[in-house]
Every structure is written in structure tokens, then in C-alpha cells.
Amino acid sequence: MANMSSEDWAFWDTWMRAQRLLVRELDRGLQRDCGISKAEFSVLVTLRRPMRVGELADALGWEKSRVAHLLTRMEKRGLVARTEDGAGGRRTGIELTGEGRRLAGSATRVHGANIRRHVLDSLTPEQAAAIRSWSEALIARVEPS
Amino acid sequence: MANMSSEDWAFWDTWMRAQRLLVRELDRGLQRDCGISKAEFSVLVTLRRPMRVGELADALGWEKSRVAHLLTRMEKRGLVARTEDGAGGRRTGIELTGEGRRLAGSATRVHGANIRRHVLDSLTPEQAAAIRSWSEALIARVEPS
């Protein structure tokens, strides 16, 4: 296996740099316009109906503890509510509040517009196709599920 | 400005998913084989000669406070050393220790091999070209310096 050439490193650095800038821009937009983080946005759009915490964690592909911590913070801010899950009285159900539902809608519009502006509008169809095929190949290789 | 279609969202989700998986793989490799994080790796390879903290922060494109916190942790582990900066006796200089220099070398080899294996070897020339041109365009647009 050949070592990395300096062109290889330059390519890699440029790519990762662009990635960081993009993520930073989008995060700031979401924070500035909606007051939420990207993780919170993911929860809001995934939690379209009441579900169990574990179900939400699976849908997001995150660890349970990450979800639990985040839900605690979001519950404190009134975006989600833990509910009695029937059997046994443990509060294992989770659902959006009215406020959460409202935010989910506006955040989707705002974030979508930002993605379109920062990314989609500046991609040629060939670039988009190349990126899509690379992404799918990597996911298939790393996550053979 | 048109809204995001569901194909747009699917494209975006796939891309970000691949990106997260890739970063996670590389981070784990660096942690497992060298015991350092990606941020620490960046410091080790950037700090080839003694410099001021601010100079290091500029070279990395990071905030000063992030660098200060990270240096504190790395100093505690013996990878870098703060030095008297001459004038005034404040310790504003920073340099690698012998241990840090040794780690920088081996980590560069290990990390480079991982990048080649996970990324470069699985990119077609068209994909690489598309990613490079997109990255350069985004950097130029967001960071017009």
C-alpha cells in the first residue's frame, strides 16, 4: 500500500475543510433562525408521532444515552414531553409538544432553504451524481446491515 | 427559491450519513492505534516548530480558547510544553515534547494509511474531481479571505 503523497494530503485537507465550513454554516443558521441544534432538529423531524425512547434512538441510529440526555434538555425547554407509557407507570413514551410541532415545521423550512442555498444550488448534476454514488458505496461498505 | 423535494432530502441525508460514518471510522482508528483524537493529531502535525499560541490557532483556523483548552489537556499528558516566551515571563510559547514528536510521526503514518484505505482507494477519478471542485468552490464562497 503506497503512502499518502502531498497531493493526497492536500486533497484530503481541502475536502475536510469544506465539510467543516459547511456544517458550521448550517449549524449557525439553525441556531440563529430557530434556536436549536442540528441534533435537536433531527429529533423534531423524526418524532412525528409518539414513540418509545428506544424506537426513536433506533430511527436516528443513535445511542440510547445520547437520546436520553438530549430529551432531558428538550423536555426542560418544552419541546417534547415524556408520557406515562401505560403498563407500570414508567415514563418511557415520548412525544412532541405543540411548541415542538410548531418548531419542527418552521425549522424544516429554514434548514431546507439553507441547504439549498449552500449546497444544492452550487452543485452541477455531475457533481451531485458523483457524490451520491460515493456516499452510497461508503455506506454499503461500512454499514453492511 | 424552490423548496427541498424529497429527493433533495434523501440526497442530503445520504451524503451526511456517509460523511459521519467516514469521520467516525477515521477517529476510531486514530484513537485505537495512537491514543489521540483528530484534533490532537492536527496540533501534532501543525506544531513542527515552536510557536506562539495565537500563531498555532491561526494555522489551524480554530478559536484561541479551543486551542488553549486542548493544549492544557495535551500538556498534562506530556505531548506539548508551554515555554517562557522571553519578554515578561508569561508562558505564551508552545512546542512539542520528544514524546509529542515521536507520536506525530507514527500517527501521520497510521492515519495516512487509514485515509488511503477508507477513502482514496475507493474513489473513482470522476468522484475525486467532483469532490475537489465542490470543496474548492465552497471554501472560496464561505471563506473569501
Add this chain to the structure above:
DNA sequence: CCCCAAGAGTTGATGTGTCAACTCTAGCCT
């Protein structure tokens, strides 16, 4: 029936990044 093992969720410790507030030094202005 009682105990206990498995599953679901939570919690605490630690590492990390960001923002704002702070300290220290040096240089300038009067």
C-alpha cells in the same frame, strides 16, 4: 410463589467545543 436475569431508560463522569468574561502585558497619549 419467589428470585433473578434480561431489557429499557436513566444517570454520572469525562472529554471536547463555544461563548463570554477575565487577567496580564505592553505601548501610547497627555
Add this chain to the structure above:
DNA sequence: AGGCTAGAGTTGACACATCAACTCTTGGGG
């Protein structure tokens, strides 16, 4: 000289992710 301000660096508070340890409930065996 005395004081003010700008720049450099640090620190503290908080948000977040991960890991391991913990609690609570349920559903079996004995």
C-alpha cells in the same frame, strides 16, 4: 510619570457525545 487601551492568553459556564454503572420492570424457571 500616570493611566488607558489593545492584544494575547486563560478561565468558567454551559451544550453535547460517549462510556460505564445504575434502577426499574417484566417474564420466566425453580
